[in-house]
Amino acid sequence: MNTLATHSVPLANAETRVPRRRRKDARPSELTAAALELFVERGFATTRLEDVAARAGVSKGTLYLYFDSKEALFKAVIEEGIVPTLVAAEQQLAEHSGSAAELLRKLLFGWWQQIGGTRLAGVPKLIISESRNFPEVAQYYHDKVILRGRALLRTVLQRGIADGEFRALDVETAIDVIIAPLLMLVIWRFSLCFCGQETDPESYLETHFDLLVHGLHRSQDGQ
Amino acid sequence: MNTLATHSVPLANAETRVPRRRRKDARPSELTAAALELFVERGFATTRLEDVAARAGVSKGTLYLYFDSKEALFKAVIEEGIVPTLVAAEQQLAEHSGSAAELLRKLLFGWWQQIGGTRLAGVPKLIISESRNFPEVAQYYHDKVILRGRALLRTVLQRGIADGEFRALDVETAIDVIIAPLLMLVIWRFSLCFCGQETDPESYLETHFDLLVHGLHRSQDGQ
Amino acid sequence: MNTLATHSVPLANAETRVPRRRRKDARPSELTAAALELFVERGFATTRLEDVAARAGVSKGTLYLYFDSKEALFKAVIEEGIVPTLVAAEQQLAEHSGSAAELLRKLLFGWWQQIGGTRLAGVPKLIISESRNFPEVAQYYHDKVILRGRALLRTVLQRGIADGEFRALDVETAIDVIIAPLLMLVIWRFSLCFCGQETDPESYLETHFDLLVHGLHRSQDGQ
Amino acid sequence: MNTLATHSVPLANAETRVPRRRRKDARPSELTAAALELFVERGFATTRLEDVAARAGVSKGTLYLYFDSKEALFKAVIEEGIVPTLVAAEQQLAEHSGSAAELLRKLLFGWWQQIGGTRLAGVPKLIISESRNFPEVAQYYHDKVILRGRALLRTVLQRGIADGEFRALDVETAIDVIIAPLLMLVIWRFSLCFCGQETDPESYLETHFDLLVHGLHRSQDGQ
DNA sequence: CATGAATGAGGTTTCATTCAT
DNA sequence: CATGAATGAAACCTCATTCAT
Known part of the structure; x- marks a missing residue:
């Protein structure tokens, strides 16, 4: 049934779903990009993960969904x-x-x-x-x-x-x-x-x- | 002057005092030397003042007799x-x-x-x-x-x-x-x-x- | 009833549905059973709800469909x-x-x-x-x-x-x-x-x- | 000089110094006593080190002068x-x-x-x-x-x-x-x-x- | 002067809980 | 119904700084 339903509205569904998925795939590099900037600016030890997250537009905890630790980042x-x-x-x-x-x-x-x-x-x-x-x-x-x-x-x-x-x-x-x-x-x-x-x-x-x-x-x- | 004053005191005392005096003058550069090494090795933020003091052979508190803060150091x-x-x-x-x-x-x-x-x-x-x-x-x-x-x-x-x-x-x-x-x-x-x-x-x-x-x-x- | 209704659908669908239905009713006790084991093993505070969910074979969010909070669980x-x-x-x-x-x-x-x-x-x-x-x-x-x-x-x-x-x-x-x-x-x-x-x-x-x-x-x- | 000075006021000095020293020696067992009470009351995981410290009448950081970690405590x-x-x-x-x-x-x-x-x-x-x-x-x-x-x-x-x-x-x-x-x-x-x-x-x-x-x-x- | 015990602000990390899909 | 990405409060731990001795 579900298979049938999605079959008649394929694009609409696909479009609403994609952003979330694209977001998720893009997250790691958004985060490393933000981290690179801040690490270069302030140094590794002085950079707060909260600031990295903020620059990437997410919250502190989100970082830990993608990286195990500051060092891993x-x-x-x-x-x-x-x-x-x-x-x-x-x-x-x-x-x-x-x-x-x-x-x-x-x-x-x-x-x-x-x-x-x-x-x-x-x-x-x-x-x-x-x-x-x-x-x-x-x-x-x-x-x-x-x-x-x-x-x-x-x-x-x-x-x-x-x-x-x-x-x-x-x-x-x-x-x-x-x-x-x-x-x-x-x-x-x-x-x-x-x-x-x-x-x-x-x-x-x-x-x-x-x-x-x-x-x-x-x-x-x-x- | 101090050397003269202590001149009547037993040798042991004189011996401990003189080096201390000489030390005292040398302290600041001993401390900056130790700090330079550690700052270069580990970076400013990652270096602990306790380690700097230890490398210079003094205690943590002594550092603050010569420098107001880590930044001043x-x-x-x-x-x-x-x-x-x-x-x-x-x-x-x-x-x-x-x-x-x-x-x-x-x-x-x-x-x-x-x-x-x-x-x-x-x-x-x-x-x-x-x-x-x-x-x-x-x-x-x-x-x-x-x-x-x-x-x-x-x-x-x-x-x-x-x-x-x-x-x-x-x-x-x-x-x-x-x-x-x-x-x-x-x-x-x-x-x-x-x-x-x-x-x-x-x-x-x-x-x-x-x-x-x-x-x-x-x-x-x-x- | 449900078994009958799905009777016209291909077998594959029927098979996935029926267990789900049966599952649904059993969920709460499957979850409490998993929780009991983990709570006893690790203690209440140390047990992560994600682990409880995993042991019961569901996702973290599902737990909240049946229990309002960790304490309720x-x-x-x-x-x-x-x-x-x-x-x-x-x-x-x-x-x-x-x-x-x-x-x-x-x-x-x-x-x-x-x-x-x-x-x-x-x-x-x-x-x-x-x-x-x-x-x-x-x-x-x-x-x-x-x-x-x-x-x-x-x-x-x-x-x-x-x-x-x-x-x-x-x-x-x-x-x-x-x-x-x-x-x-x-x-x-x-x-x-x-x-x-x-x-x-x-x-x-x-x-x-x-x-x-x-x-x-x-x-x-x-x- | 200092040796002489303390020699004439031995007890007074001793008495003022002792509390500090006695304090330091007593700290570990004061802390474990506080910790025992709270661990028994609330469980290990639920007990906050800050509360342990507070019950022992010291600050959070002091705990770490005597114990490497919560587990060590x-x-x-x-x-x-x-x-x-x-x-x-x-x-x-x-x-x-x-x-x-x-x-x-x-x-x-x-x-x-x-x-x-x-x-x-x-x-x-x-x-x-x-x-x-x-x-x-x-x-x-x-x-x-x-x-x-x-x-x-x-x-x-x-x-x-x-x-x-x-x-x-x-x-x-x-x-x-x-x-x-x-x-x-x-x-x-x-x-x-x-x-x-x-x-x-x-x-x-x-x-x-x-x-x-x-x-x-x-x-x-x-x- | 020198010490090192004490402090507490601040950072990393975890995880219960929410919510869009 | 089910999922799991996202959140942020809260806890552990560190360390610059102070101060009584």
Whole structure:
């Protein structure tokens, strides 16, 4: 009987039911999004779960329907922050073409588009601040994101060196030197931005890239 | 004076008193030193004042003889961390000689000797983590340390450009790019160091400097 | 009736419906049965309604269709636990025959058959544990079960004394002394049973009865 | 100097200092005493630590200076409740003389004087109510108190039987039967006392003892 | 000066209860 | 009828801060 009844009014029922269901499915990421913002703003320990819940538009107790504890929420925040990073890395890896320098340039700007310029850029600050209190999470992030990103850059640098496009220098440290300004950019965004000059990220990246490729020295041929 | 007064008292008493006196003067910096370590390790909110006191070898109550509150202790930690930085900057500024590149090299290594390689290097991590919760402190650090350090680099860069030694590039961003790997170095030391490869700071700095001056590109003269 | 009506519907539907209908009537006692077990196991306060519901195979919300609150459920548990006790008392009262001692023996073993050996024996433990938190319930139990049981025993004892079969002793205390080992038996079953020796209830009752009638002393006739 | 000063006013100083010290030493048992009362009254789960603290005249936080958790407090309550029981058992064991029946009588009344009639009598109720939630504690109580008490009675009964004073009956069950009314007495005191008749413990014990020794049956010699 | 016992505000977590579906 | 997502009061526990000694 019930089967019959719903059969004649399928859409109406479906429509009223969906919001509830969609809500439920969306909750976890609504909550981790709110948590990410607050954790980055105030730090993990200082953030009250009640505020996280409020920012996500639910009550304190609701949080516990989806996460076992504050720590579990933290882990979920990081995990959820990792996926897009990996996806972005994959994409950029795939779209390579042209010289090593050009590929490098693409990577820097692509990273900015998909990570550095979004709210996800808070994750690194979070990891830096909390890594000592959550070693497993830090390890996880290290293995999944940092090592992977470094591998990407290593490939590019080694190719550039092999092709004679780049000088033969210590690749690992070079990777550090490439990454550092990117991290500075996001750390700045979430830490000291409010107390100083505003830098334009795009031109910052441009100069970083220029400096990286050409160095400070004026070469013999003029510029 | 006190030493004289107690001079008639049995040795045992004298012995217990003198160290206490000497202790008394040293207390504040013993406490801030302990606090710096723990704040950097665990974060401000997660650090218990009892642990700070214990690490400094005193009782909880004693802390309040020297600092009005946990926040006051935090400010003292930062302030005390700033002085050596400024002193170091002064020294390096004074000892300039030779080319701009050489001066730059001296600055990087001097910073490592006096700041980056010491426990003081935890201060930046602390500032990054807590700046949003202590804006005045962050502002203070920004004005006293960051701006001053940047001014130093700006002078060097501008001199190099004026002398025709360096290319004419955007100085402010170049400063960022120079500083970033230094900060990465210390951030790494206090955050993710435990979960990955150990880099040798000296050679790291060397490569950083090399890359900074010459860039990635192989120049025409075949270097 | 319902069975007939659904008779034209496919079997699958009929099968799901009929049990549901039968279920519906049985629900309350299924729920109180589950609740009794859990309340006895864990105590009232420590038992979660969700667990009660789960043990009864329904959802949390369903419980509230049958009971207004956790307290109401508790009262229902006790009330439902009382009825069989009363019925048992009636039966035993009716089946009297023979000497007072024999009647007493019948009562003890009958009680074990119908109460002490069943899950209903948890009720006394529950009453003991929770009486201070639910005075009305305790009073109710006291009046309906305890007083009634005592009245039963009083009748038997008084008859025995009147007939010259028993000594003339303080009847009320004698009642206590008769009941105590029975309660110990059930309390043990639901409390400390797991940490000690297992006693056989039947032989326990036998010895209790024997001791009750004859006492410790060896009588002159050499028994 | 300080040593000298205190030397001339020894008692005054001692007297003002002592209260604080005595306070601190007395705190744990003040707290367990308060906790025992409330746990027995309301049950473990329903008792708020704030109320325990309040009854002991201190604040919530003070409790945690002496006990790690609510559970630790519970364990301390039981442990502290066990010691006097053991001590009492020792004493009664030592003061034996006369017939087995007389010894038995002494034990019953001694127990009432030192345990059953004091606040310690709440411990058994607590154990009964919470044993399932704290199996280790229950086991501990079982081993230290129950087994020990039974051993005491076993000795007496076996001696009585050996001497021909008592009939040869199942000793273990006899022990149960002796203990049961005692436990009923204390359980009653802490559970249902408020809803019924008040029994005089002394005469209750008297009848219990009388019944135990002589049984219900009127013996031939007309007693 | 130094201590550490005491306090109580505040945060995390649980769970009885409600209600839209 | 039945469900289970959502709520928020209430309890445990921590720890910055105070103060008597």
